[in-house]
Structures are given as structure tokens and as C-alpha cells.
Amino acid sequence: MTNIRDLARVAGVSVSTVSRVLNDHPYVADDKRQAVQQAILELGYIRNQTAVHLARGRTKTIGVVLPYVDHPYYSAILQGIARRAFDAEYRFLMWQTNYEEERERLALQALSQREVEGLIVVSHALAPEEFLKFEDYGRIVFCENHPNVSTVYVDHYAGFRSGLEELIRLGHEKIGICLSREHSVNSIARKKAYFDLVPDARQEWIDTPALTVEDGARIASRWLASNERPTALLIASDYVASGVYMTLRKAGIRVPEDISLIGFDGHPLSAVMELTTISIPCEEIGGEAFRLVTESDKTERIILPFELVSRKTTSVRTNV
Amino acid sequence: MTNIRDLARVAGVSVSTVSRVLNDHPYVADDKRQAVQQAILELGYIRNQTAVHLARGRTKTIGVVLPYVDHPYYSAILQGIARRAFDAEYRFLMWQTNYEEERERLALQALSQREVEGLIVVSHALAPEEFLKFEDYGRIVFCENHPNVSTVYVDHYAGFRSGLEELIRLGHEKIGICLSREHSVNSIARKKAYFDLVPDARQEWIDTPALTVEDGARIASRWLASNERPTALLIASDYVASGVYMTLRKAGIRVPEDISLIGFDGHPLSAVMELTTISIPCEEIGGEAFRLVTESDKTERIILPFELVSRKTTSVRTNV
DNA sequence: TTGTAAGCGTTATCAG
């Protein structure tokens, strides 16, 4: 493999001059520059990035920790990261973790080993403190609301609150909620909003996990089988809400007459399904997280807005 | 930053011994091994992967080229790649291209610059030959059916054929198809199946692009507005099919009485929507592609199966 | 504007 030294020899210059040409430095005489470029062509030289990384002491690569790729919320965030990374000529490595702590630790290890310069933690199982132990090795940005960390997030307490307020306004009293995971920060915030706002909030009306369309089907079946049914459901994901919606309709339940449904995320699917939803800017979360991890030099907290989008799955309570 | 030399000094051994300990080589005396391990703890040593990469001449990283992350087909493949990569202790860099040639070229550049050892090209805009020019730098595996390349794919001609045969068997004559992109290899194969099999195949009954739920809504509107309507639609993605389905139902069209619908991919959504679909093993495509790019040393072609899953959106033609 | 030479932090060969 031809290297910078071969180039120098053929071009009749020193390696530093070659390096300067390669990096578009000023102060290189035109004839030398051309000689180097000529040699590059002649020898079919291609620069070895790994060597550049080592010599520069940086990789222009960040790491992304997320539980699943195959889920609209995460893939939307990833899309946001990918876009910004491309523009900034950064690369990123991804750790798809299934929420397994061991996998998350591997990302942390990569950070300490200087493989990546920073980490975007989209969602995680490990305690935030575990991540912060590695702060010395590079910036760590979360996409969830933890105290004292750099984070880009949506206020899920307020988000859920707005959904619940809407349902209460519509006359609903028996309201159930569906949470993605039992103990995630987001779920805890959402649960708090539920108990704070809904007088008749009940533990048994909290369903979890709510991550996939299949979860939606399960939640609907459970609702159908229960003897005291909520008249409204606030569901932490449009995907899941779609599953609930379709399964209920299949069973002859009328939405919104028999039950009101509100989803979350504002996924394009919700528009086509005419699902009332709380829309959040997923791509922007990813984009901003990328910005923080690469550009910011202090702990920053960015709160992105949500918006209640009323469509056809919510209405005034009509039954008991 | 403490390095291998510091370690050697503190442990009272040579750097080679340290390296041996680090790499679990045999032939290291127990006391020296322990001395090194002691030093590692003492100095809080962490190995620099970039240096390892340079010295070893390999990065244990592959590249993935794909147009969008935020699409169930691609994210499912990505999930398959991610899983296998994790197990094999490989990392991967992703180029999210929007089908822009310039972006695809950057992935190729990374291959030639030895940043990645191989490339999985899930879908692409550049001609396959452009990719093959870079074969010297590492293995390139496609997830589409091109001649003379390593590839993992589903026979989309046969897949579409099976869907069309089903519709014909059900008595449909006026059949339309929806293709993801106009000129992709998959679309060409599918179009061929259409013209080969459907006697009354018409150019105007081919709708494209069909990639997003919104495309589904558009396709449905177009169908509603047309004066000669197909009685059946074979749609290249479940996502799009869902959009078509919901939009038609909204307009009072009965599925399958008024129109039969078949989707593609076998996405979980199709089950909940009771969509007839042609199911393919997306994750396995990714997984096998990873295997080929990292393990195989010859041009290999792997054809993965599809399966027609009949559900509630197809029936015998009842109207004209 | 250019060149020399010392890194960057490892691995790996080869002699002992």
C-alpha cells in the first residue's frame, strides 16, 4: 500500500509537504503542490484514515446508544442524528442494546478507548450515574430528562398532562394509560401526571409494556376482557395506539363513541389513521443531541415542544 | 494518557510482554502477568483502539449504505445487521444516503481509506459497477439482485408473481401495482412480473413512489378519483398498503368487497391491520449480509424465501 | 515555504 513517504519520494518533497497538500494547508509552493498531486495520481495513493485518527488523536466519530432500531421513535431520532452527522462530516457507531446493561457498557468502553469522541444515549437501562463515570472520556448527551446532565428531551410530564386534560375536558373519568416500559424516566413522569391529574387513577389501568403493534393488540384484548373498562386510553406510542385501535374496531368497538384513544409521537401513521396524538419532533431530538455532543462545551438542557393534535379518535364521553 | 510503555515501566517488563497480557497470549509467566495487571489497575490504563486498528491493519468495522433509517423495511434490515455485528464484535458505520449518489460515494471512499473493511449496500442509486470498482478494498455485499455480485435477496419477481397469481385466482382482472421507486432493480423485476402475468396490465395502473404512509394516502386518493378503477392492488410495502387501506375505508370503500389489497414485507403492522401480505425475512437479510461481508471469501448469492400470508384484505372479485 | 524528526499507541518479528 502506497503511503505518504512513497509520495514524498516520487514527488521529490518531504513528507510534511505531502501532508500539507493533503490537508489543504497554505504555504505550499504551487509547483510542489502539483508534484504531489501528480504523484498521488501516479501511485493511486489513498490516505489511511486510521493513521490520521491516531496521529490527530481524534476519530470524528460519535457513538449512539439505543435499545432498538426497528421502532419508529428510535429510528426517527437516528435519522435526525444521521443527517446532522453527515453535514458535520462525522460518523457514528451504533450500539443497539435491547436495554441490556452489558451492551450499554460496551458503548462506554468504546468511549473510554477513544473509539468514539462522545455518546448520544437515546434510551438506556443502566443508571445515568454509570454513564457519567465516563464523562472524562467525552461528552455524553441523553435524550431523556435526567438531572445534571446534557440532555435534549420533551417534557413527558407536561405532554401526558395535556393529553389527560383533554380527556378530562371531554368528560372522561375512567382513564387508562399505556406506558412503554415500567420504570423508565419517561414512564415515571407520565405516571406522575396520571396520578396528579386523574382523580380516579388506578394502578390496574396502567398497561405496560407498550412498544410494538402487538402490544397494542394485547392491550386491546385486555381492555375487552376487563369488567370495568376505562372510557379513554392515553397511549405512549402511535404504533401501539394503532394496534389498540385496529384490534378494538375488529371486535366491534366504536372509536371514539365507545372509547377515546390518544397516541403519542405524531408518527405519520397517526395522520392516516386519524388518531389523536401528542406530536413531538423526533428528528430534531436526534439533530440537537448531535449538536450538543459535538459542539457544546458545557452541560446544556434543551427542551423540545410537544403538540396535541386532535383528530378522530377522541370525543366527549357518551357511555358509562 | 497512560500507554503501554508506562505500563511496561511500572510493571518492570517490556512492552511486548504488556501487549501479550493485553491480548491474552499464552507464554507469559504468571508473575509478570500479574505485575502487568497490577500496573493496569494502578495507572487506570485504557487501551487506545485507534492504535490497535493501525497496528493490526484492520478496524473490525463495516459500512452500511442505505437510503433511509426511518422506514420499517430498512430499519428491520439494520436491526439484523446490528444483532450479528454485536455477536461478532464488529462495529458498523452507516451512510444514510437519501439515494444521493454523492453520499454513496462517501461510503466507498471510507472503504478505500480503510475506515471500514467491507460494505453492505442495502439499496442504492449508483450503478453496481461503480461499487465494484472498489472491490479491491474490501468485500461488498448487496441486498438486491444484481448479476455477478455477492448478494442476499428475495426474488421479487417471484414474490410479486405469487401475489398476482393469488389475485387472478380470485377472479381479478383489473389489477394495479404500487412500486417503491420507478427504476430500482426490485421495481423492474416486479413490473416484469406484472406485465408477464396480468393480461390487462396497464402502465397507468402502476403507481410510484410507494414508500411512506402518505404515499398510501395519495395512491388511494388517486384510485378514488380515477374513472376506471382496478379491483385489486398489489402494493410494495405494508406501510403504504396501510395508508391505502385506511384512506379508502375513510372514503367509504369496503375492503375487500370493493377492492382487494395485498401488501409486502410482512411487517407486524400488517397482522394487526389484517392485511394480506407477502412476508419476507428482513432481519435475516441483514444478518446474512453481515455474515457474507465478514466471513465469506467468494462471491455468494443467497436467496431468501417469501410467503404469501392471506388475511382479510383479499377476496373473490365481486364487483365490476 | 520547506524539511527533519519526534511523536501517536499499538502489534509483531526475531533473536535470545
Added chain:
DNA sequence: CTGATAACGCTTACAA
């Protein structure tokens, strides 16, 4: 089993 020492391919003071 162990240690010198030469790679790996590039960047970057520093001196000229």
C-alpha cells in the same frame, strides 16, 4: 518465556 526494535501511516513542532 522475554525483550529490542521495527513497523503501521500520518501529523506537527521546530528549525532553517
